[in-house]
Each structure stands twice: as structure tokens, then as C-alpha cells.
Amino acid sequence: MYKVLIVDDEPMIREGLRTIVDWGAEGFEIVDTASNGKEGLEKFGQIAPDLTIVDIRMPGMTGLDLIEKVRQDNSLAHFLILSGYAEFDYAKRAIVSGVSGYLLKPVDEEELLDELRRVREQLQREQEARSVRSEHDAALPKAQLVEELLFEEVSADDDHRGKLVEALALSAPAYRIVLLDAYGGSEMESRQHAVFRQRLKETFEEPGGGILFSAGSHIGLLLVRQSHVECGDSLRSHLSDAAGELEFHAACGSVVDNLIDIGASFREAEYLLHSRFFFESGSVIDRSAYDTVFTVSEASEALAENEDGPQLGDKLYYALDIRSREAVEKVLRELEQAALSRRMDEAAVRSEYSRTLSLAIGKLSSGESSAAELAQSYHSLLLSDINQAQNYDVLKKQMHSRLGELIDQFGGANKDTVLKQMIDFIRRNYSENLKLEVLAEMFGYNSGYLGKLFKNYTGEYFNAFVDKIRVEKAKELLTQGLKVHQVAARVGYSNADYFHSKFRKYVGTSPSAYRSEAHDERRGGGS
Structure with missing residues (x-):
């Protein structure tokens, strides 16, 4: 039997995991539990479990802190991350720490069984490798x-x-x-x-x-x-x-x-x-x-090494947000080109895909809409696909299938025309570093041609349209009493002086003066 240690600060979770599956039938035995990270670290040293199931969020020492401390002396230990939160920064840290799997609460019986069986196979392979080495003397x-x-x-x-x-x-x-x-x-x-x-x-x-x-x-x-x-x-x-x-x-x-x-x-x-x-x-x-396999064009290598352009996670977010299968396929091809041009090994490929997917799904999940909830629910599925893919071809097919399925769940394109989609996208993402070239790439247009279409449709050049949307939002925030530098950052301007010049251009007064006038009007209205 392989020994299991459960570390979770919720007693109901610790006891529930004991009964959710038949551990013995799967070759495992729960030998102990711990109610916090510090206790879990102590018991890990005492019993040397083959598998540790650990909550990602606990007061004091978190689950990831525990894993990183164990990794200092034991690089081969196996962990399953358990979390009630679909938290993407934590998930990325877990991938870097080399966890065996990631499960969301409430734990699904079939998902847990799948993870246990996969870990058992890993343990069996490692046992065989040790056996092979022990045969050296014979x-x-x-x-x-x-x-x-x-x-x-x-x-x-x-x-x-x-x-x-x-x-x-x-x-x-x-x-x-x-x-x-x-x-x-x-x-x-x-x-x-x-x-x-x-x-x-x-x-x-x-x-x-x-x-x-x-x-x-x-x-x-x-x-x-x-x-x-x-x-x-x-x-x-x-x-x-x-x-x-x-x-x-x-x-x-x-x-x-x-x-x-x-x-x-x-x-x-x-x-x-x-x-x-x-x-x-x-x-x-x-x-x-x-x-x-690793022959890629010079253009592909240049694309993979271009650190000044948008990150692939951002591009994937744009593609998913506009419900474009074609754009998603293009980003996945770029991701593949990056993996090949850098000659990544298995661990690096899984990490790069996990990082990119987590960034994109994390942004999609940041709102309160039904689409945000749906995107959040897909995160653990995508990470599981990445971790369990037997080879790169399987991984690619799973990513194409799963992301296409997500777009279908979103309901496909939610606007009748590309230009309406663009306008809707700008209104929802005005605080991002929006560039016509990136959106043109996502929609499959030449940027110059799309810029002309946009100007004819809206009467504004792309950058001017974005500025006006930002300034209108800034006026709302200034009316609420926020400071000028806070408003600038919230509407997408990293430079407060640049924001000041844009605001004066479109409103005719400075942001601080506009805020003061709005404050005086509120006071006058209340007297």
C-alpha cells in the first residue's frame, strides 16, 4: 500500500476524503492527517508519505509553502493540490513546484480516482527504476x-x-x-x-x-x-x-x-x-x-523570441473573449512554434501551456458574468488535460478540442459584425494595452485595412476612439472622488501626465479641476 497524508484546515474535508473513495482498492492507505501546513510538514518528515494531498489555502503556512519546503530536500515527493478556489497565480506556482495534480473542492469522486490511478502508475515506474538500479550488483x-x-x-x-x-x-x-x-x-x-x-x-x-x-x-x-x-x-x-x-x-x-x-x-x-x-x-x-521535428522557420523563431509584443496568454484571452475559433487556433500555433523553437522538454512544455492558459482563463474569470463563471470552471479541466497528455500531439488535440468547446459554451460570436465585436471588446477592455495591430491579427485582417473600416464605421480613428472611451470612464471615476493617478491607472494610462493631456483635449479642463467641479455640484445639490 502507498502511504497517504492529508493536510487541510477543514475537519469535514479531512474526514470526507477518507470515505469518498475506496483507498485500499486503489493501492493507497491514509496513514495520517494534519490540520495546518506546519503540522503537515512535521508529519511528512515523520512518516515519509508516498502521496500528500494538501489544501492550497491555509492560514499561516500555505499548501504551496509546505510543498516548496519539502522540495528543498525531497524532489521526488508526490502532491495533489486541493483547493476551494480557482486561483490562477496559486495554480501556476503549483505547476512550477511540480505537483502531480490539481483538484477543486468539492472533490469529484471520479476526478479523484483518475488522479490516484495516475499517481499510482508514477509510483510504480519509480519503484521499477529503483529495482533496476538495485540489480547493479547482480x-x-x-x-x-x-x-x-x-x-x-x-x-x-x-x-x-x-x-x-x-x-x-x-x-x-x-x-x-x-x-x-x-x-x-x-x-x-x-x-x-x-x-x-x-x-x-x-x-x-x-x-x-x-x-x-x-x-x-x-x-x-x-x-x-x-x-x-x-x-x-x-x-x-x-x-x-x-x-x-x-x-x-x-x-x-x-x-x-x-x-x-x-x-x-x-x-x-x-x-x-x-x-x-x-x-x-x-x-x-x-x-x-x-x-x-524541431525545424522551424526563422520567422517562427523571431516570433517566439519577441518579448516586446503581447504575451501569448494575453493573445489567447483576446481570442477567447471575441469568441473566435480562428484566433484561438492561431494563438495555439504560435504556442507550438515557441515550444519547438526553444526545443522545450516535457516539463517545460507542460509549464508553458499551463502558464499561458492560466493567464487567459484568469482574465476571462475576473468578472461576474456567466461567461466568467464558465471560464473559471474550465481551468482545472485544462490543467488536468495538460498534465495528463501522453505526448505533445495528444496535448495539442486536447487544447484545440477543449477551447473550441469553451467557445461553443460561450455561445459563439456575440455580435453580428467584426466592427461591432471590436467596439464591444474595446468598451469591456479599455484598461488593457489595446493595439489595432493585435486586434487585426485576432480578427484576421490587415491592420491598415481594418483601421480604415473602423474609421468609416465610427467616424473616429482607432486610438482616438479608445481615448474617448477611457476619458468617459475617467469622468465617472473622478466624480466618485478618486485621485487623478488612480483614475489614470484604472482606465489604461500608465503615465499620469499623458492622461492629463488626453483628458484636457477631450473635456477642455484638467482632471483635478473636473473632480473639484463635480464635488462642488454634489455639495450644492445637497444644500
Whole structure:
């Protein structure tokens, strides 16, 4: 049984979690509970739970504070975040802290079961990895020699490395390292791993002179025969036959002609395997396959590196707010280009998507409308999709599907024309850094052409229209007695002097004078 610690300041939640699911049937046992973060931290040190379910908001030490303190000494601990609030800043911190999942109160039984089963699979894989490492002492002598050649700190001792190569007694025209990451979803995974390793030995080691070895949580293969050094369909077929029901990714390092240089092949295989999230299960990744996936145009790279333009989270918010599927698709393509141009690994991809979605949904959720409530309800679904996607293609499809579904729930476009949509958008988002170029991109128009359409429709240039909307709102706020600098910030002007000049231009007096006149009128009206 895997040990579970529950940390929540609400007694009803702590007791309710005990009965909501059959923990034993899922392979878990609740061994203790804690009523606050400090107590939870103490009990974590005492019982070393396999999984900690922790409330994100507690007085004193929050759940995220607890996680960050645990992470200082234990980077492998598993957490499920539990919250009664769809708070996006907290959610982003949780993603950075590497939590296993995020659940909203009241906890849904099926969602909890899904998270528990996913965590159980992670724990089983880690247990198998530890088991593989524990087999080191019982490994074949040649496997030990390869591991020492690759992992021992002997780089400065060429004589020792030479002796290791001599002891391996291999003679081949070429050598290559292949690294494998194998995983499965059943409780028989440990046995499946053992069968997989045995089949690999039968295929590559016993008849071919290859050597099977352990490389942390990965399985390593030193290929020494010319027929097995090629990283192509034949190798993929052999690995698939050996894997059986297990899913796997493999990465091929470069070919070297001297065994003493095999470390270079290993390092390249390790580097390539980090990109496995972008490949389907059963893929064999070599440099050519890697370059094909991560080849992006110079324009895409420039777009991904442009820090002066609107952030993707803001763009996605605009696209969702105007109910435009086309605009959402465009932002998702930009997000993909950013991931590829920066050659992100799995963790970075999940974090970037979580950050972007949280920013967009957070802005959509800031109001009091039914659309805001609907957007808020989708946040945990989107984060769950991102965390659970098996590979990048699945993640992309889930994002396209889920965001399209959200737009459908909004009711599609809520104005008859693009120009009416623009005006409605400006009136609701006047305090944002609105730019015609960004809105034109969202609506799929050339900015110059859209600017002319806007001028003909409203009689005002875009920037002048935005200024007038802001000034009208500023007049309302000044009448309420707010200070000039407060009003400037609320209506979208970061520079109070610039706000002052715009206000005088359209009203004919200064903001402070207008506020004083409004104050005098209220006093006069009340006398």
C-alpha cells in the first residue's frame, strides 16, 4: 500500500476524503492527517508519505509553502493540490513546484480516482527504476564495465579507461548507444519490464555481442555489430517485438568507431531522449528525426523570441473573449512554434501551456458574468488535460478540442459584425494595452485595412476612439472622488501626465479641476 497524508484546515474535508473513495482498492492507505501546513510538514518528515494531498489555502503556512519546503530536500515527493478556489497565480506556482495534480473542492469522486490511478502508475515506474538500479550488483560483468566506462569519474585517467575497454574485449567496426524509456499502465508493469529486458538480451546480447546495461531509470544498449548499429526500421521492429505490451521510446546516439569514445554517443542519446514528449510511443529517435521535428522557420523563431509584443496568454484571452475559433487556433500555433523553437522538454512544455492558459482563463474569470463563471470552471479541466497528455500531439488535440468547446459554451460570436465585436471588446477592455495591430491579427485582417473600416464605421480613428472611451470612464471615476493617478491607472494610462493631456483635449479642463467641479455640484445639490 502507498502511504497517504492529508493536510487541510477543514475537519469535514479531512474526514470526507477518507470515505469518498475506496483507498485500499486503489493501492493507497491514509496513514495520517494534519490540520495546518506546519503540522503537515512535521508529519511528512515523520512518516515519509508516498502521496500528500494538501489544501492550497491555509492560514499561516500555505499548501504551496509546505510543498516548496519539502522540495528543498525531497524532489521526488508526490502532491495533489486541493483547493476551494480557482486561483490562477496559486495554480501556476503549483505547476512550477511540480505537483502531480490539481483538484477543486468539492472533490469529484471520479476526478479523484483518475488522479490516484495516475499517481499510482508514477509510483510504480519509480519503484521499477529503483529495482533496476538495485540489480547493479547482480549485473553481468560486461554491463558493469560499460556502466563504469560511462558513469565513473575517470575522464582524467585515460589509462583506467583503456583498461576498461580492454576488459570488454570487443572488436567491431562501429559502436552506438541506444537508451530506452519503457512504461505501462498495469500493475504487472514490473514483470513486463523483466520480460522486456530478457527479450532485449536474447535479441541483442546473446547472439550479437551487444551489451545491456542500466542507465538510471533508463535501459541502455551498447550495439557493437554493424547490422544492429543502424538506427532504422530493423531496430524499431526488434524493440517493438521485445516490448510487447509496454510502451517505449528509444534514442540513438551517434556512431563511433572507437569504444573509448562511446561516452559521446551516450550523451547524444540522453539529449535526444529528452525530446520524447514530441514523439509517439514506439518511436526511435535519432538526430535526423529530432531535426525534422524541431525545424522551424526563422520567422517562427523571431516570433517566439519577441518579448516586446503581447504575451501569448494575453493573445489567447483576446481570442477567447471575441469568441473566435480562428484566433484561438492561431494563438495555439504560435504556442507550438515557441515550444519547438526553444526545443522545450516535457516539463517545460507542460509549464508553458499551463502558464499561458492560466493567464487567459484568469482574465476571462475576473468578472461576474456567466461567461466568467464558465471560464473559471474550465481551468482545472485544462490543467488536468495538460498534465495528463501522453505526448505533445495528444496535448495539442486536447487544447484545440477543449477551447473550441469553451467557445461553443460561450455561445459563439456575440455580435453580428467584426466592427461591432471590436467596439464591444474595446468598451469591456479599455484598461488593457489595446493595439489595432493585435486586434487585426485576432480578427484576421490587415491592420491598415481594418483601421480604415473602423474609421468609416465610427467616424473616429482607432486610438482616438479608445481615448474617448477611457476619458468617459475617467469622468465617472473622478466624480466618485478618486485621485487623478488612480483614475489614470484604472482606465489604461500608465503615465499620469499623458492622461492629463488626453483628458484636457477631450473635456477642455484638467482632471483635478473636473473632480473639484463635480464635488462642488454634489455639495450644492445637497444644500
